[in-house]
Amino acid sequence: MARKPLEEKNYDLIILGGGPAGLAAGIYGGRAKMNTLIIEKGSVGGRAFTTREIVNYPGFPDTTGPELTGIMRDHAEKFGCTITKETIKTVDFSDDMKVLTTRKNKYTAPAVIIATGTEARVLGIPGEKEFTGDGVAYCATCDAEFFQDQHVVVVGSGDQAIEEGMFIAKFAEKITVIVLHEEGILDCNKQAAERAFKHPKMNFVWNSVLDAIYGEDSVEGVKVKNVKTGEINDLACQGVFFFVGLVPQTAFLEGTGLETSSRGYIPTTDLMETNLEGIYAVGDVRDKYLRQIATAVGDGATAATAAERFIEEQKDIQENIMNSDKPLLLSFWTPDYDDSLEKVNAVDKVVAESGLDYKTMEADYTRKKTLASKFGVELNDNKHAAVIIIKDGKKAGELDLAGDIASQLK
Structure with missing residues (x-):
């Protein structure tokens, strides 16, 4: 049976990713009267959607990821931005009209904003893959409630690890944080560190790394290795949360000619322009200093404005110059x-x-x-x-x- 031809849909601006950066771009694109589409393969709101507590977004001193990104989504849709849940299969940036295909549709636009963000880094230690979903997790908001009154190990010491660890502590009986550094040294902000050290459920194992995860049908314990002595000890637990960095979602762009850094992030100009004309990158996927909701929103606003001017230029070129x-x-x-x-x-x-x-x-x-x-x-x-x-x-x-x-x- 012949496959049904893909339905072609044309837009002025297509945004790949519906996190804060993509939603901000959608707001600015829609407000500029551009026919704007956001394609998101997961939850609208991106990684911010999975954040239980947000206290540093200007104007929202105490909010949650679902609440804040929900407001952003409503705002984008109010200005006429269309949001669809699909996964990009192929990308072609070689012509003036960029082509993006999903399983059912073929989308085209003269300008594309890449806002695909990042995903949790996988360490690949023994037991990590085998017990994912059975005690191994990467999202506190998604899975913390499943560890009620249990002992949970947290791997990592950055902002995400410590803040999410304290959120997990609302459900778990005990949290043990495995830290690579010397005693008292965390990679998170000072305020979070002070709160964590005072938290009655938070415990720390210093100068150590996770060596393996073991159990029968689910996690029953971990092996912790001291990097100074080489000694390996067993630690009984029922859950392991990994917060050890993020990986930019750019693998699907291989072969398009788009430049990325050695770590896979996308370099841009101040206008969020990439090395390809009409292609912009924003948010966590961009090669930049600070990855926060506030900076992502600024990126999105800038890119959509730059894209609008680019599209107008292309029209001027075609109508008044080429013809x-x-x-x-x-x-x-x-x-x-x-x-x-x-x-x-x-x-x-x-x-x-x-x-x-x-x-x-x-x-x-x-x-x-x-x-x-x-x-x-x-x-x-x-x-x-x-x-x-x-x-x-x-x-x-x-x-x-x-x-x-x-x-x-x-």
Whole structure:
């Protein structure tokens, strides 16, 4: 039986991932009247959705992940952003219209924002994979309640490990945190560390790593190795939570030409632009200093705004430049220099007075860098303006603004 053809759906902007970064981009995209789609394979809200307690998001001193991301989702949908739950199968960024396919649909758009975030890192120690779902867990919000009155081991000492460990303590009888560092040294913020040290259910094993997890049908204990002495001890427990770092979700982008760092994160400009035109990256998947909900939201807002301008530029290029019925003088100027616009206006004046059959178009270089790049124009401290000649959609030359303009156009 022949497979049913994929249904093609066209959008102005497609956002991959529905965490805070993706939802913020959806809000800004929808508000800008762009036909915007968010594709999320899991829970809308991303990793933030699984966070039980959020105390550092501005304006929300005491909220939860489901509550905060739920508000964000409602906000995005209010502005007309469509949200669908699907998994991306293939990606093609090679043409002006980017193509993303799922099992049922084929989506296209001139701009794509990657907001796929991260997932918990797997250490691969003996027993970790075998007991996942049977005592081994990575999400406190999802699984903490299943360890009521039990002994739980937490692996890791960063913000997530300590804060989630204290949340698990609301259910568990005892929490033991396995810490690689010397006694008293945690990787989390000072406030969380102080609370954890005072918590009656929180215990710490220093200078140690988890060596193995064992049990019959579910976790019954772990082997803990002291990194200084090499001694291995058994520790009876019923659950193990891993909080040992995150892995960016970029594997599905292999082969697209998109650049990633050695750790798999996506480098961007201040406008969230990647190395591919029309492709942006935001949130935890981006190579950056701080990964928090507040910074993710800023990324999303920036990317959607940049994408809107990019799309408008592409329309201008197609309608006014590529399809121009006359030779075109495309002038680039910048507000950074007083003489920049004067030079461009001087060219326009020559064209008007001479009656030459040229169409003219001006572009602010600071706002039209994609257009400038397309035609190889770069302004700097030594070059404050540029005027290029375009014929049949192609660059045919560039004027010497210090020379006789009229003679160059004849």
